[in-house]
Amino acid sequence: MLVVEDELFVAMLVEDLLSDLGCGIVGPAASAREAVSAAEHETFDFALLDVNLGDGETSFRTADILRARGVPFAFITGYGDQGIRPDLRDAPILAKPIDPRQLARVIDRIRGG
Numbered sequence: 001m002l003v004v005e006d007e008l009f010v011a012m013l014v015e016d017l018l019s020d021l022g023c024g025i026v027g028p029a030a031s032a033r034e035a036v037s038a039a040e041h042e043t044f045d046f047a048l049l050d051v052n053l054g055d056g057e058t059s060f061r062t063a064d065i066l067r068a069r070g071v072p073f074a075f076i077t078g079y080g081d082q083g084i085r086p087d088l089r090d091a092p093i094l095a096k097p098i099d100p101r102q103l104a105r106v107i108d109r110i111r112g113g
Helices: 008-020 032-041 060-069 100-110
Strands: 002-004 026-029 047-050 073-077 093-095
Touching (some): 002 032
Parallel strands (some): 002 047
């Protein structure tokens, strides 16, 4: 699982939640550049993408790469679907702060459970 999150504390929390769900972690990628590189070169079966990554960057380019590769992803945002590019709003959206039960449901759905 790729984690894209620019806030260290939130990234650590997400990693802990994912670890509790039995997920292996790639990242965290803290910038759009790191996220794009991971999306292009790493192997993983799912990604969690923080939408806003500091310095005005977003994770939308990473989402485009993942979509082209057929890798499912979900966004993490405090802005709801209004902060998501319209053509990407069909992806699951997790609100900040992350509800562990909602995260587990998204992961379970992706895994086909």
